Amino acid sequence: MFAFEFSMKKSILTLIFCFLFSVPVFACLNGDTRLLTNGERLFEDFDSYVSYGHNFGGDERLKALMKSLEKGYNETKNIDYLSDQGYILIVQGKYQEAVDLYKRIESIAPGRYSTASNMGTAYELLGNNKEALFWIKKSVEISSKSHFYSEWIHINILKAKIKGEKYFTSQHLIQTDFGNDDLPKSILKTGDLERLRQQLYYQLNERVSFVMPEDKVVAQLLFDLGNICYLLGDKDDALENFEKAKEYGFDDPIVKKRMKLYSPPILDRTEKKVIKELKVQTKSVMRSELIKLIVSVLAFVFSGVLIYSFRKNIFPNFK
Structure with a gap:
């Protein structure tokens, strides 16, 4: 009888601890992410085939990222920092500033895929579809494999927008x-x-x-x-x-x-x-961090319910 009670207590406690320590597994998003040159994560997406777009965070976060990238470029002269700044300018809706920056990058280091691709995006958002088409085609010439070989769709979109x-x-x-x-x-x-x-x-x-x-x-x-x-x-x-x-x-x-x-x-x-x-x-707030918090709270509550439900089996002297 004692062995059975001990086994039952052990099983219940094992269940609780397994649930608690499995939280990181449940919290994984496994979606697309973008890491900036400064090591910061710009966005993280959910793993699904529903297009909700990227969560870039608020204006203050974007401003802080820009300052960090500017500092990184000044210290290292690594052109990737400038390219990332251009992308954030697009995110901020500063499309002409992004175009001007990418033109500068093209003059310093011509033939970069990120320059052509992001320049095309910025021009399209400015409403200049012909110039956008030129740069997206150029990006495909540089690297057709990028974006899961999907830029042919972008090219078709721009052609359709030009035609009507x-x-x-x-x-x-x-x-x-x-x-x-x-x-x-x-x-x-x-x-x-x-x-x-x-x-x-x-x-x-x-x-x-x-x-x-x-x-x-x-x-x-x-x-x-x-x-x-x-x-x-x-x-x-x-x-x-x-x-x-x-x-x-x-x-x-x-x-x-x-x-x-x-x-x-x-x-x-x-x-x-x-x-x-x-x-x-x-x-x-990054979605993965928020989900981890929510799941952790739920795990804690669930564990509390388990302990309370089986309190007499786990703690015989508990009233």
């Missing part, structure tokens, strides 16, 4: 479509769909970080991403991308039909809403 709205279609933007029936369909094989999903997600996640609703190109691409997710069996992400497509102005009735194809259980839907709010509302 009638080119804002799936065929022109991603060179395929998913039909007009209630159910999406595709001629692409699973492997091709998976590659396209990764590439399209990357391009969209960058784009929605800077382009606010409504935007017809983003709306169309979000709808396309939702279709790909659905075809690959990821119906939760499909539904969220369809919702975001509507938010960005996608008004084709087909989106409502495809949103009705899947209705998550009430508990799952509630959990999704909580996670969605967490993704959107965490501004100045």
